[in-house]
Amino acid sequence: MNRILLADDDIELSDLLVEYLTGEDFVVDAAYDGKTALQLASANQYDLLILDVMMPHLNGFDVLRELRSTSSLPVLMLTARGDDVDNVVGLELGADDYLAKPCSPRVLVAHIRAILRRTDTTNTKQHQPSRSIELDDIVLDNQSRQVTVNNKLVMLTSTEYQVLEYLLEHAGSIVNKEALYEYALGRKISPYDRSLDMHVSNLRKKLGPLSNEIERIKTIRKVGYQYVRSTHE
Amino acid sequence: MNSLFWKIFITFWFALLLFTALSLTYTSHYLKKTRSEIDTSQPRIHLQNHIAEASRIAQSQGIDGVRKWLIKLDNEVAVPHLLIDENGKDLLNREVPNRIIRRINRRNARYDYFSDDNDQAENSNHDDHEHKRRTRHRPIIIDQMRYRLVPDHRSITLDRVLNRPKVITIPLIVATLISGIICFLLARYLTSPLSRLRAATSAMAKGNLDYRVAHTMGKRKDEIVELAIDFDNMATQLQKLLSSHKQLLRDASHELRSPLARLQVALGLAQKKSNGKIDKELSRIELETERLNELIGQLLSLARLETNTSEIQFEKINLATLLTEVVDDAQYEAVSKQKQVNLKNKVECQIKGNPMLLKSAIENVIRNAIRYTEENTSVDITMQTTDNNQMLIQIKDHGPGIEENMIDKIFEPFVRTSSARDRQSGGYGLGLTIAKRAISLHKGEITAKNNTQSGMSVLIQLPYMEANI
Numbered sequence: 001m002n003r004i005l006l007a008d009d010d011i012e013l014s015d016l017l018v019e020y021l022t023g024e025d026f027v028v029d030a031a032y033d034g035k036t037a038l039q040l041a042s043a044n045q046y047d048l049l050i051l052d053v054m055m056p057h058l059n060g061f062d063v064l065r066e067l068r069s070t071s072s073l074p075v076l077m078l079t080a081r082g083d084d085v086d087n088v089v090g091l092e093l094g095a096d097d098y099l100a101k102p103c104s105p106r107v108l109v110a111h112i113r114a115i116l117r118r119t120d121t122t123n124t125k126q127h128q129p130s131r132s133i134e135l136d137d138i139v140l141d142n143q144s145r146q147v148t149v150n151n152k153l154v155m156l157t158s159t160e161y162q163v164l165e166y167l168l169e170h171a172g173s174i175v176n177k178e179a180l181y182e183y184a185l186g187r188k189i190s191p192y193d194r195s196l197d198m199h200v201s202n203l204r205k206k207l208g209p210l211s212n213e214i215e216r217i218k219t220i221r222k223v224g225y226q227y228v229r230s231t232h233e
Numbered sequence: 234m235n236s237l238f239w240k241i242f243i244t245f246w247f248a249l250l251l252f253t254a255l256s257l258t259y260t261s262h263y264l265k266k267t268r269s270e271i272d273t274s275q276p277r278i279h280l281q282n283h284i285a286e287a288s289r290i291a292q293s294q295g296i297d298g299v300r301k302w303l304i305k306l307d308n309e310v311a312v313p314h315l316l317i318d319e320n321g322k323d324l325l326n327r328e329v330p331n332r333i334i335r336r337i338n339r340r341n342a343r344y345d346y347f348s349d350d351n352d353q354a355e356n357s358n359h360d361d362h363e364h365k366r367r368t369r370h371r372p373i374i375i376d377q378m379r380y381r382l383v384p385d386h387r388s389i390t391l392d393r394v395l396n397r398p399k400v401i402t403i404p405l406i407v408a409t410l411i412s413g414i415i416c417f418l419l420a421r422y423l424t425s426p427l428s429r430l431r432a433a434t435s436a437m438a439k440g441n442l443d444y445r446v447a448h449t450m451g452k453r454k455d456e457i458v459e460l461a462i463d464f465d466n467m468a469t470q471l472q473k474l475l476s477s478h479k480q481l482l483r484d485a486s487h488e489l490r491s492p493l494a495r496l497q498v499a500l501g502l503a504q505k506k507s508n509g510k511i512d513k514e515l516s517r518i519e520l521e522t523e524r525l526n527e528l529i530g531q532l533l534s535l536a537r538l539e540t541n542t543s544e545i546q547f548e549k550i551n552l553a554t555l556l557t558e559v560v561d562d563a564q565y566e567a568v569s570k571q572k573q574v575n576l577k578n579k580v581e582c583q584i585k586g587n588p589m590l591l592k593s594a595i596e597n598v599i600r601n602a603i604r605y606t607e608e609n610t611s612v613d614i615t616m617q618t619t620d621n622n623q624m625l626i627q628i629k630d631h632g633p634g635i636e637e638n639m640i641d642k643i644f645e646p647f648v649r650t651s652s653a654r655d656r657q658s659g660g661y662g663l664g665l666t667i668a669k670r671a672i673s674l675h676k677g678e679i680t681a682k683n684n685t686q687s688g689m690s691v692l693i694q695l696p697y698m699e700a701n702i
Contacts, residue, residue: 010495012495013491013494013495013498016498016499016502017498019502020498023502101490101494102496103497104500104501105497189565190565
């Protein structure tokens with residue numbers, strides 16, 4: 001059973017959500033403000049944090065910023081619907097995915113499961129053979145889910161890791177956007193959703209360019225992305 | 234003294250006083266100077282010169298020349314000079330006062346007594362004064378007639394002085410300049426704050442409620458400044474009212490979301506527990522909840538566009554790239570409805586704008602077009618530049634079009650056309666209103682028209698910075 005921390009200042013909504021999510025076989029703790037959420041997150045072992053942006057004292061972004069300095073706990077942001085800025089900021093700060101609020105609880109559960117599926121390390125360890133991908137200066141170890149560039153560890157969120165893994169597996173060839181989206185975010189791409197672009201842009205920032213100053217991940221318009229190999233290969 | 238009334242009153246009064254005083258001073262000074270010349274030797278030399286000149290002209294040009302010269306002299310000097318013949322008549326037929334005739338007669342008698350003109354050389358060692366006297370009163374001979382040039386000091390009148398252009402020109406110029414300068418300064422003083430005030434009102438009429446004018450008035454304190462202060466107060470008040478109105482809309486929309494979020498979760502719980510008995514009703518509730526949600530979202534977007542517009546940041550955007558992204562996204566939606574979205578051509582161009590807002594504006598228009606275009610048809614989008622540095626984006630659908638009288642109204646909130654199809658689909662809602670707001674924030678324009686064949690076109694015009702055509 002997966003443990004989820006729900007941080008939302010709307011107590012009545014939290015109660016309803018706890019009831020609903022419990023019914024979906026999750027163990028849910030609720031925090032009604034940012035500080036409590038941070039305390040609970042550091043004191044307990046959660047599989048996912050559902051984080052509302054609008055909270056008193058410490059808002060969702062502040063919590064996420066603080067959390068990311070110490071932990072890579074998967075985070076699903078609940079943003080105000082129609083506020084694209086919130087989505088972008090959330091993803092930039094290292095959220096794994098976002099969901100516009102209000103939303104149907106079924107959609108919420110689908111998002112939760114998608115994130116859990118790809119971050120469930122115990123699962124992947126059992127089913128996937130231990131292997132690592134090495135390409136130029138980058139090493140991706142799927143056992144520990146760690147990535148190093150020039151032997152320096154790069155902190156990636158689970159979504160960014162998924163994106164990179166998929167791109168590296170298909171390095172040199174063009175990756176279809178829909179497929180990458182489904183692999184990385186665990187659900188089908190929807191129109192007007194720019195979150196994949198955000199994750200890729202975060203990845204570019206974190207990895208930096210190749211040694212010959214060439215951008216690692218190329219955008220292929222209308223199709224998707226391509227991880228560029230160093231030319232000498 | 235600070236009031237405009239007193240400023241105008243005092244300035245005019247002062248200008249008139251100054252003008253009158255200056256004219257009076259100058260004329261009286263002139264008169265005094267001219268009169269005082271009687272007692273000094275200066276005018277005697279003048280008179281000798283005049284006589285010498287007259288004699289010279291008489292010899293060379295005859296009586297007509299002398300007449301012309303006399304008229305000229307009369308115009309130039311304030312003291313009238315009479316040229317009197319032996320019969321006591323003036324050459325210009327002016328009236329000769331009796332006292333002058335008496336004086337001439339007296340003088341003639343005396344000269345005859347002393348000596349003839351022929352004895353002049355012998356008598357040259359006479360009293361010097363007497364010699365001067367004689368040369369001064371030497372007659373001018375014209376056509377064998379003896380004339381005497383006599384200045385008539387007593388006949389100087391103000392009227393005569395003012396009628397001499399040479400005399401009146403200087404004070405006239407001075408008066409014109411002084412009064413001109415004063416009036417110019419006054420007029421500028423009065424109208425320059427008024428034109429600033431006018432700029433403020435026209436800025437406000439254009440919807441710029443941030444414009445304030447009182448601080449441009451400097452240190453002055455009068456009715457105009459009071460008007461400016463009142464204007465600023467009015468603008469502030471108006472701004473407050475309007476922003477509180479918009480804030481209310483924003484807050485209300487926002488607050489509506491909390492119960493809606495709870496409603497959705499409660500609905501989810503109900504769906505789980507109903508065991509299929511009331512699924513139909515529940516999914517209806519879900520649909521309506523989603524519609525409500527959409528509507529609140531649009532209201533919020535609109536409220537956001539109308540409130541903190543000053544916080545919106547503008548940057549250089551490649552419009553073609555932005556349009557391509559929006560079209561690519563819209564294509565996903567269109568395909569699921571057996572429709573197409575085609576970007577027919579691309580014109581590379583840079584514009585200044587907020588990418589998020591522009592995207593949502595164009596997206597709203599395209600989604601609207603997708604909704605109305607018939608199945609198996611496409612929404613066609615073209616870009617072209619216009620003569621006045623504007624980029625024109627045309628979004629053309631193949632739908633039912635729109636009634637002519639509704640064309641301008643579709644950009645207003647919640648407008649419904651009378652077509653049954655529209656009633657069913659819920660009208661235009663807020664999408665086009667949001668688009669219009671966002672486009673006008675970019676100093677652009679959005680209009681609609683019916684196509685000649687079928688459907689409707691929405692035209693978006695945006696000013697661009699540079700374009701590669």
